[in-house]
Amino acid sequence: EDQVTQSPEALxxxxxxxxxxxxxxTVSGLRGLFWYRQDPGKGPEFLFTLYSAxxxxxxxxxxxTLTKKESFLHITAPKPEDSATYLCAVQVGAGGGAxxxxxxxxxxxxxxx
Amino acid sequence: DTAVSQTPxxxxxxxGNDKSIKCEQNLGHDTMYWYKQDSKKFLKIMFSYxxxxxxxxxxxxxxxxxxxxxxxxxxxxxxxxxLGDSAVYFCASSQSLRPxxxxxxxxxxxxxxx
Numbered sequence: 001e002d003q004v005t006q007s008p009e010a011l012x013x014x015x016x017x018x019x020x021x022x023x024x025x026t027v028s029g030l031r032g033l034f035w036y037r038q039d040p041g042k043g044p045e046f047l048f049t050l051y052s053a054x055x056x057x058x059x060x061x062x063x064x065t066l067t068k069k070e071s072f073l074h075i076t077a078p079k080p081e082d083s084a085t086y087l088c089a090v091q092v093g094a095g096g097g098a099x100x101x102x103x104x105x106x107x108x109x110x111x112x113x
Numbered sequence: 114d115t116a117v118s119q120t121p122x123x124x125x126x127x128x129g130n131d132k133s134i135k136c137e138q139n140l141g142h143d144t145m146y147w148y149k150q151d152s153k154k155f156l157k158i159m160f161s162y163x164x165x166x167x168x169x170x171x172x173x174x175x176x177x178x179x180x181x182x183x184x185x186x187x188x189x190x191x192x193x194x195x196l197g198d199s200a201v202y203f204c205a206s207s208q209s210l211r212p213x214x215x216x217x218x219x220x221x222x223x224x225x226x227x
Binding site: 031032041087089100101103106 | 117146148153155156157158159161169171203212213215216218219221
């Protein structure tokens, strides 16, 4: 069974204190690994897609990396507005067909001013 | 300008009733999905549709039925509602069947069954 595990479940940081969120996965036929941000009362908002080990993507203070077993979301010098739940998801399949995403339970990030 | 919209945003109903949630996307996407987020915030795929055809149907009760009048709309009908159906339901869409196509999510519908 495909599994996605995120850690930590919750993380509280001071403004400017950099850290990393982890997403480990055990799937067969990975077609893509996604990072989303979810604010309270809203739908997930797309951040990144990673396709293969060694790939990295950046957006403002966020950087996502991928290995064969896990992905990291690095947050550099975070600001209070980065507070949210960060979700990791995988898309699996043998090709063809529209595959839904398998999500982890998320990391609830709080950035204190 | 809303890319993926859902109605209603909140739905409170009695056990045993039948209800529907509507979803529309104005992105011109070919594929739409329904997800369920339970009380523990765990987001799980329920259905997906591509060009009005059901592509995957996870192990959800047959009381849940997706209906797509056209490729811009995917509605979710729920019969004989149960307490355990209380959750937030999200609609999403993606451009095509290409691996890695990002999915755009709607704002969610919070369903409460009393």
